[in-house]
Amino acid sequence: MKNISNNPGLYIHIPFCDTKCGYCDFYSITNHSSRSEFIESLLKEIRFYGCNPANLAGLNKSVFDTVYLGGGTPSLLTEFELTLIFEELNTFFTFSANCEITLEANPGTVNKEKFQFYKNIGVNRLSIGIQSFKDDELKYLGRIHDSAQAVKTVEEAQNAGFDNLSIDLIFATPKQTLDDWLFSLNKGIALNTQHISAYNLIFEEGTPFYKKLIRGQIFDKSEQEQERFYAETMSVFAKSGFEQYEISSYARSDKYYSRHNYKYWDHTNYLSFGPSAHSFWDGKRWSNVRSLSAYIRDLKDAKSVVDFEETLDRNTRIFEKIMLGLRTKKGIDLKKFEREFNIPFLESYATNNKKLLDGALVEITDGYFHLTQKGIMICDEIIADFIPN
Ligand code: SF4
Numbered sequence: 147m148k149n150i151s152n153n154p155g156l157y158i159h160i161p162f163c164d165t166k167c168g169y170c171d172f173y174s175i176t177n178h179s180s181r182s183e184f185i186e187s188l189l190k191e192i193r194f195y196g197c198n199p200a201n202l203a204g205l206n207k208s209v210f211d212t213v214y215l216g217g218g219t220p221s222l223l224t225e226f227e228l229t230l231i232f233e234e235l236n237t238f239f240t241f242s243a244n245c246e247i248t249l250e251a252n253p254g255t256v257n258k259e260k261f262q263f264y265k266n267i268g269v270n271r272l273s274i275g276i277q278s279f280k281d282d283e284l285k286y287l288g289r290i291h292d293s294a295q296a297v298k299t300v301e302e303a304q305n306a307g308f309d310n311l312s313i314d315l316i317f318a319t320p321k322q323t324l325d326d327w328l329f330s331l332n333k334g335i336a337l338n339t340q341h342i343s344a345y346n347l348i349f350e351e352g353t354p355f356y357k358k359l360i361r362g363q364i365f366d367k368s369e370q371e372q373e374r375f376y377a378e379t380m381s382v383f384a385k386s387g388f389e390q391y392e393i394s395s396y397a398r399s400d401k402y403y404s405r406h407n408y409k410y411w412d413h414t415n416y417l418s419f420g421p422s423a424h425s426f427w428d429g430k431r432w433s434n435v436r437s438l439s440a441y442i443r444d445l446k447d448a449k450s451v452v453d454f455e456e457t458l459d460r461n462t463r464i465f466e467k468i469m470l471g472l473r474t475k476k477g478i479d480l481k482k483f484e485r486e487f488n489i490p491f492l493e494s495y496a497t498n499n500k501k502l503l504d505g506a507l508v509e510i511t512d513g514y515f516h517l518t519q520k521g522i523m524i525c526d527e528i529i530a531d532f533i534p535n
Contacts, residue, residue, distance in 0.1 A: 196238020
């Protein structure tokens with residue numbers, strides 16, 4: 147995978163949305179009154195790490211090769227706000243010449259001029275939150291756009307010269323039939339983007355959808371139905387020339403893998419800013435407070451905004467390596483695993499691995515232990531068997 151590196155990545159969380167989608171668990175608010183205070187606080191947080199690189203081993207020599215502006219809805223930011231953020235990042239951090247710079251954009255919040263501006267400030271990848279091309283589904287999910295706007299958004303981005311575009315789609319939503327899903331999927335593919343993320347809806351605790359589910363007002367699809375949706379999804383992508391390189395991620399070639407997301411699956415260091423943002427650095431993980439008002443208040447008082455941190459113990463690191471590795475098509479690098487943990491993977495989990503190999507759920511290819519098509523269907527079950535006792 148020529149595009150995947152060990153350089154760290156940088157993430158920025160923009161905690162604003164126009165409305166809240168019923169299924170969404172990401173931290174974002176619809177009250178924009180503290181936008182300027184947020185920007186001020188974010189710049190402070192960036193500056194804090196930039197001025198104190200010794201707090202993180204190797205930070206002063208790090209060359210970041212991905213930047214990801216996620217949320218929330220980063221495309222709600224004005225040119226002025228984005229310029230301030232980029233200026234601050236460039237002042238304090240070093241970025242590689244081929245840095246992948248992704249911005250999440252939602253239809254209904256962008257136009258030709260904004261896309262042109264994104265190009266001008268160096269954004270070279272867009273991730274567009276479309277979810278569906280059926281207007282009734284979009285309404286049901288709580289999205290602010292309709293199908294025609296979604297198509298127009300992708301076309302405008304393409305016309306502005308973006309040649310590394312991703313769209314997000316969701317399947318197995320409560321009222322969706324398989325035909326509905328295949329309609330959206332095929333329409334998404336026909337837009338000729340380089341990357342598509344296709345997610346199976348999850349009822350995350352605390353979301354409006356979850357509350358309705360608990361009250362019996364809506365129903366989740368059965369496991370078999372969800373498997374059918376997923377199997378069809380993989381088959382349509384395969385026929386359309388997309389490579390599935392991760393459970394929910396499909397690219398036209400490895401050139402278009404999400405280099406930033408790969409850092410999450412590969413335990414590569416990443417540093418994140420903004421409320422609720424998670425970071426990982428040399429085996430340590432931490433997250434910022436999930437409240438914009440607390441984030442602003444603490445930064446005003448020159449206090450830390452970190453409200454959770456853990457150093458991964460050996461067992462957790464091993465388990466995560468297996469779990470994240472199995473999510474990717476390439477799988478677990480057996481030599482690297484042995485070098486890192488000083489134990490051979492195949493022998494250490496001999497009984498489990500034999501069962502998986504005998505059942506044709508996994509294969510070993512060029513020194514990588516990875517799921518087969520059959521295994522991908524029950525990925526969560528397979529991973530659960532590696533949870534340390
Ligand atoms: S636009 Fe995205 S981040 Fe905002 S509520 Fe909807 S799904 Fe969540």
